[in-house]
Amino acid sequence: MAIFNQTHLTGQIQAHNMTSGLGLPLPGVLCEYRAFPADGLVAVPDFMSDEEACNLPIASLTAWMAINGMRPLGQPAQGGETVLIQGTGGVAIAGLQIAHAAGLKTIVTSSSDEKLEKARKMGADFTINYRTTAGWESEVMRVTGDKGADIIFENGGAQTLRKSFDCIAFGGLINCIGYLSGKEDVSEDKLHTNVLALRRNVTLKGILNGPKDRFEEMTQFYERHQIRPVVDRTFKFDEAKEALKYLYSGGHFGKVVVKVAE
Ligand SMILES: NC(=O)c1ccc[n+]([C@@H]2O[C@H](COP(=O)([O-])OP(=O)(O)OC[C@H]3O[C@@H](n4cnc5c(N)ncnc54)[C@H](OP(=O)(O)O)[C@@H]3O)[C@@H](O)[C@H]2O)c1
Secondary structure (H helix, E strand, O other): OOOEEEEOOOOOOHHHHHHEEEEOOEOOOOOOOOOOOOHOOOOOOOOOOHHHOOOHHHHHHHHHHHHHHOOOOOOOOOOOEEEEEOOOOHHHHHHHHHHOOOOEEEEEEEEOOOHHHHHOOOOEEEEOOOOOOHHHHHHHHHEEEOEEEEEEEEEOOOOOOHHHHHEEEEEEEEEEEOOOOOOOOHHHHHHOOHHHHHHHEEEEEEOOOOOOOHHHHHHHHHHHHOOOOEEHHHEEEHHHHHHHHHHHHOOOEEEHHHHHHO
C-alpha cells in the first residue's frame, strides 16, 4: 500500500513532506502501473484482498490518527472513551470499526436511518439522524450522561463545528478532518474559536493523514482484530468516472473502490 505523503515516515508532518503527496501535487494512483520508492510502501495484511487493503492508506489511517495520533506510538486507545463520528463515509466507517475494536463507545450521525441501522449492526452504541434531529449535539450530551464525547471526528465543518464544541467533553479532542458542509461559520452565535476551545479545555487538532510508522501500527491492529474495511461498491477500471459520480452522490456507506485489474 502506498502512503499518501510519500516522505512522511514518522512524527509531525512538515511542509517538505507535502510536496510528496499522491494526487496532490504528485499524480494520483488511478493508474495500472506505478513505481514507488520502497520507503513509501507498507505491506498488505495477508488476510485482506486488494479491494479491502486499498481503503487503508487514506480513510483508515486518517481515522486511526483521529483516535490515536495524540497518544505515544505503540499505545493505542484501549477503551473508556466515547467517540462521536459524523457521517457514514469512508473515514467515518473506518473510525467506527477501529473504535469498536478498541472497546470505545461510539456515537454515529447520519442523514439516513437506513445507514444508521447498518452502523448499529456494526456495533455503534448510539446513532442520531442529523437531518431529523437538528439539535443532535443535545442528544450527544444526553446519551453521554451530560459528559459529552471525548473524541470527535469533525467531518462536517461549517454546519457542525459549533455543535461539536457544544457536545465535546471537558478536556476532549476535536479532530478537524473535513468540511463536507462548507468552510464558513454559519451559526448565529459567532463565538470565537479561542473562547469555545477554552470553555471546556478542548484540544482542536487538524488532521493531515499520518506517517508510515503509524500506518504500520494500524495495520498490526487490523491484523490483530481481523478488521475488514467496508466496501460499499466496486467499479471496474473503465468505470472510474461513474465511481466518482457515485461518491459525490453521497449514497455510499463506507468506501467506493475502483478495481485496476481483474
Ligand atoms: N484530513 C485528512 O487527512 C482527510 C483524509 C481523508 C478525507 N478527508 C476529508 O474528510 C471528509 C470525509 O472523507 P470521506 O472520504 O469519509 O468522505 P465521504 O466518504 O465522501 O463521506 C461522505 C459522507 O459524509 C457525511 N456528511 C456529509 N455532510 C455531512 C454533515 N453536514 N454532517 C455530518 N456528516 C456529513 C455523509 O454521511 P451520511 O450519508 O451518513 O449522512 C456522507 O455520506 C471529506 O471532507 C474529506 O475530504 C480528510
